[in-house]
Amino acid sequence: MDTMTGNVMLIGWHGCECRKLERWLRDQGIAFEYVHPDDVAGPERAAVALVRESGADAPRLPWLEALMKSSGDLPTLVVGEGLVPEQVILATRLGALDVLTDPLCREQLMKAIDEAHVSCLNSTEADVLREDCPAILGTSSQILSVYKQLGVAASNDLNVLLTGETGVGKEVSAYCIHRHSPRAKQPYVAINCTAIPEGLLEAELFGYARGAYTNAVTDGVGRIESAHGGTLLLDEIGDMSLTFQAKLLRFMEDRQFNRLGDSEPRAADVRIIAATNRDLEEDVEAGRFRRDLYYRLTQLPISIPPLRERPDDVRALLRAFVSDVNLNLGLRITGFSDQAEATAVAYHWPGNVRELKNVVYQAAVRARVGCIDDFPLSGGANTQGAADSHTETALTALIQRAIAGGQVRELLEEVEGLTLRSLLEAFAGNRSRVAEELGMSRNTLRARLRLHGLQVEGQ
Numbered sequence: 534m535d536t537m538t539g540n541v542m543l544i545g546w547h548g549c550e551c552r553k554l555e556r557w558l559r560d561q562g563i564a565f566e567y568v569h570p571d572d573v574a575g576p577e578r579a580a581v582a583l584v585r586e587s588g589a590d591a592p593r594l595p596w597l598e599a600l601m602k603s604s605g606d607l608p609t610l611v612v613g614e615g616l617v618p619e620q621v622i623l624a625t626r627l628g629a630l631d632v633l634t635d636p637l638c639r640e641q642l643m644k645a646i647d648e649a650h651v652s653c654l655n656s657t658e659a660d661v662l663r664e665d666c667p668a669i670l671g672t673s674s675q676i677l678s679v680y681k682q683l684g685v686a687a688s689n690d691l692n693v694l695l696t697g698e699t700g701v702g703k704e705v706s707a708y709c710i711h712r713h714s715p716r717a718k719q720p721y722v723a724i725n726c727t728a729i730p731e732g733l734l735e736a737e738l739f740g741y742a743r744g745a746y747t748n749a750v751t752d753g754v755g756r757i758e759s760a761h762g763g764t765l766l767l768d769e770i771g772d773m774s775l776t777f778q779a780k781l782l783r784f785m786e787d788r789q790f791n792r793l794g795d796s797e798p799r800a801a802d803v804r805i806i807a808a809t810n811r812d813l814e815e816d817v818e819a820g821r822f823r824r825d826l827y828y829r830l831t832q833l834p835i836s837i838p839p840l841r842e843r844p845d846d847v848r849a850l851l852r853a854f855v856s857d858v859n860l861n862l863g864l865r866i867t868g869f870s871d872q873a874e875a876t877a878v879a880y881h882w883p884g885n886v887r888e889l890k891n892v893v894y895q896a897a898v899r900a901r902v903g904c905i906d907d908f909p910l911s912g913g914a915n916t917q918g919a920a921d922s923h924t925e926t927a928l929t930a931l932i933q934r935a936i937a938g939g940q941v942r943e944l945l946e947e948v949e950g951l952t953l954r955s956l957l958e959a960f961a962g963n964r965s966r967v968a969e970e971l972g973m974s975r976n977t978l979r980a981r982l983r984l985h986g987l988q989v990e991g992q
Contacts, residue, residue, distance in 0.1 A: 540564035545585035545596035570599035588615030608649045625684030671846030687713040695808040697837035700887030703808040711764040719763030727769040730947030742795035771811030840882040854893040869905040950985040
């Protein structure tokens with residue numbers, strides 16, 4: 534790789550790290566000088582600024598902040614010692630081209646310097662995030678890359694698709710993008726596409742006109758209209774039916790929609806963030822997801838890696854959630870044993886960060902004071918209670934919305950159809966087995982299947 538010819542401006546460096554850095558730069562034939570941010574005359578002073586920051590100054594980055602005030606156009610790299618995620622994202626917002634963390638890799642540093650020589654953020658990309666993005670996702674190099682992508686997403690108005698397993702932090706990431714975007718002062722609205730049956734989804738998203746259905750005595754404002762000027766999160770979008778995908782695509786193409794039962798078009802300025810734990814590319818190839826909608830949603834795709842691939846994050850999150858539980862529940866947990874930590878790091882975490890938080894809370898409530906000796910990681914019984922509670926709460930809210938909207942019958946039909954479809958899949962289309970499971974005759978089952986368009990041949 535050709536080395537850069539310009540010099541490097543060193544800001545905030547001191548101690549032994551200076552001597553090591555000097556040797557590296559000299560070996561590459563790169564000139565350098567130590568400068569205070571107030572003495573920066575302009576971008577012609579150096580090709581690249583290399584700023585040293587410390588996590589001890591969290592959530593601020595004093596050297597970088599001072600430099601950007603005096604010379605915001607200077608290509609800048611940040612080298613961090615123990616930086617917290619908020620500082621990484623702040624560095625992106627302020628305009629740093631990259632954030633490198635200790636232990637510093639010589640090859641990575643030299644590559645970043647060479648790239649910085651020919652790269653420069655534009656003014657939009659430089660104005661990315663504020664200081665306080667939630668840091669519950671972790672601190673590993675993998676998540677560091679995700680934070681940088683969130684910074685880029687927050688600096689523009691492109692549609693974002695967040696992918697990753699259940700519990701990795703897609704909802705947190707979506708809110709982080711909104712909170713630190715130019716739309717931050719406008720509404721943030723989230724809707725779970727799985728939790729709402731298709732018969733109700735249109736009314737939920739687009740709203741409805743008075744008289745659109747029984748008991749609709751007033752106009753109803755949908756989630757899209759409520760999010761006007763802000764951000765709409767479509768969670769679990771991979772479970773949306775093909776029919777409704779077409780309706781969503783029409784809105785995304787011209788930002789216009791019709792309330793259910795109303796022919797008058799309405800407009801809404803909404804930034805779309807979608808999230809899913811499915812492989813949408815695979816669904817597109819299989820015909821389960823519209824290709825044109827997929828391309829609309831993936832203007833900026835961000836994938837969040839599962840927790841089992843980030844053992845360093847497990848350790849960091851354990852400590853963070855212990856502090857969290859002490860603060861929220863008034864407990865006095867001092868930490869956890871080495872054995873408990875080792876067991877947690879080795880665990881595969883199918884529920885990812887959400888499961889880890891639940892496990893820490895369970896262990897802390899049991900211990901109440903002192904050190905946690907073990908975490909309840911057996912699976913089933915330890916996490917099922919929280920999952921059941923969450924499901925019951927979501928179902929109750931869904932039923933209440935159906936009652937308020939006069940759509941209880943539609944809800945029952947949707948639930949019955951989903952149940953029958955799932956049973957047919959579980960028993961490989963064996964209608965006798967499904968009828969036995971439901972305690973109804975085959976004739977009754979056949980009628981219900983016909984009603985929902987679920988006829989199965991050969992049984």
